[in-house]
Amino acid sequence: MTQRIRVAVAGGGIGKAHMVAYAKLTDLFDVRYICDLNDQKAREAAELIPGCSTTPDINEVLADPEVDLFDNCLPPHLHAPMSIAALEAGKHVICEKPIAGSLLDVDRMADAAARSGRQVFPVFQYRYGPGYRAAHELKTRGLLGKPYVISLETHWQRGPDYYAEPWRGTWKGELGGAIVSHACHIHNLTTHLAGDITEVAAFLDTRVNPIESEDCAAITMRTADGALVTSSLTLGAAGNTSRFRACFEHVTMTSSTEAYRIGGGDWRFEATDPARQAEIDAIVAGFSDGLERFSGMFTEIHARLNGKLDIFLPSMEEGRHSIELMAALYDSARNGRVVRLPLAADHPLHQGWLAA
Ligand SMILES: NC(=O)c1ccc[n+]([C@@H]2O[C@H](COP(=O)([O-])OP(=O)(O)OC[C@H]3O[C@@H](n4cnc5c(N)ncnc54)[C@H](O)[C@@H]3O)[C@@H](O)[C@H]2O)c1
Incomplete structure (x- = not known):
């Protein structure tokens, strides 16, 4: 018999979307x-789950011995300190x-987790969707071959209403700009499918909104599996689209373009050798549904915490690599150089990249 996990969600912005997912998984989670x-905002989110209490006080929920899982949806500058607490x-x-x-700070979080015997689950929900699941399955079966090039687009629209929230667009509150808040998901899909990033060169600019951090980027990267990656990012597009397109030796894949949901939707998989198209199509057809985004990820967290196998729950190592990539991108853009990863422990941005 599996146990329901007792949850406290902190932050009622994207935390409300997490609550929507928990509301679909009431046999697995009990949101207290x-x-x-x-x-x-707390009351509106609480309405999604009968019996869920509201409080403004994080210490109250941390002091409750019945809470098993703290879901940190607070603004970025509170992620490390509140997760460690x-x-x-x-x-x-x-x-x-x-x-x-x-x-x-990532290493401090990992140390705190090791000391307490508890786990940290970084949120990378894009992989939970039938399109990406099919791509990953083709890789697992060895059908993709070498990754040649990957082309990423994060072309979103953000304006004054978005930046009305005082922490956004600031170094201290958001901990960076669009490479931190917007491109991190698609960069994570890339590393999950084609290996960790080993080299980067980046141009970052603030061109759309009057904010402290970047809102446009042109990035080139190489992955451990040899893929050459280009990542184009702006928060000044007409509407919101993301796109992941990868040319592997045997298959070229193109994601759907729905922002927040590119793991789902209609992905196209084209075999390099037309004679193998039917084989590819048959595998892809097996991934037409399944739990998406937060529901998919939380289901796997429940499995992990109950000692069962998960398919590909994002690991703390992936969370660390994502932060390492951000440091490397800021180093490259600020100093006009190609930066190689992993970064040394004495790298100048090891303790953070916040600009003055
Ligand atoms: N995974 C995704 O797709 C996704 C999408 C959107 C946002 N996010 C991330 O989620 C985080 C939150 O973003 P958001 O857009 O929800 O922000 P938000 O400002 O809309 O929500 C944050 C909430 O935290 C509350 N809060 C702040 N300090 C608090 C404190 N000390 N105690 C209790 N409550 C406090 C605020 O009142 C606010 O309601 C960010 O790090 C953002 O990057 C992730």
């Missing part, structure tokens, strides 16, 4: 609290992106 300084209080942690603003 939604915690937000803004009482109205939750681990020290004996809770497992789900942490929204970016999990921290430095490699130093």
Whole structure:
């Protein structure tokens, strides 16, 4: 028999979308609290789950011995400190992106997890969708071959209403700009499918909104499996689209373009050798449904915490690599150089990349 996991969600912004997912998984999760300084946001989120209490006080939920899992949906600058506090209080942690603003803080989180015997689950929900699941299955079966090039687009629209929230667009609050908040998901899909990033060269600019951090980027990268990656990013597009297109030796794949949901939707898989198209199509056809995004990820967290196998739950190592990539991109853009990863422990941005 599996146990329902007792959850406290902190932050009623994207935390409300997490609550929507928990509401579909009431046999797996028992959400006890939604915690937000803004009482109205807390109450609106609490309505999604009968019996869920509201509180503005994180210490109250951390002091409750019945809470197993702290779901950190707070603004970025609170991710590392509140996750460490939750681990020290004996809770497992789900942490929204970016999990921290430095490699130093990621390592502090990992140390706190090791000391408490609890786990940290970085949020990378894009992989939970039938399109990406099919891509991953083709890779697992050895049908993709060498990755040649991967082309990424994160072309979103963000304006004054988005930046009305005071933490956004600031170094101290958001811990960076669009490479931290918007491109991290598609970069994670890339590393999951084609290996960790080993080299980067980046141009970052602030061109769309009057903010401190970047909102446009042109990035080139190489992965451990040899893929050459280009990543184009702007928050000044007409509408919101993301796209993941990869040319492997045997298959060229193109994602759907729905922002937030590119793991789902209609992906196209074209065999390089037309004679193998039917074989590819038959495998892809097996991935037409399944739980998507947060519901998919949370289902796997429940499996992991109940000692069962998960398919590909994002690991703390992936969370760390994502932060390492951000540090490397800022180094490259600021110093006009190609940066190689992994970064040395004495790298100048090891303790963070916040600009003055
Ligand atoms: N995975 C995704 O697709 C995704 C999407 C959107 C946002 N995010 C991430 O989620 C995080 C939150 O973003 P958001 O858009 O929800 O922000 P938000 O500002 O809309 O929500 C954050 C909430 O936290 C509350 N809060 C702040 N400090 C608090 C405190 N000390 N105690 C209790 N409540 C507090 C605020 O009142 C606010 O309601 C960010 O790191 C963002 O990057 C992830």
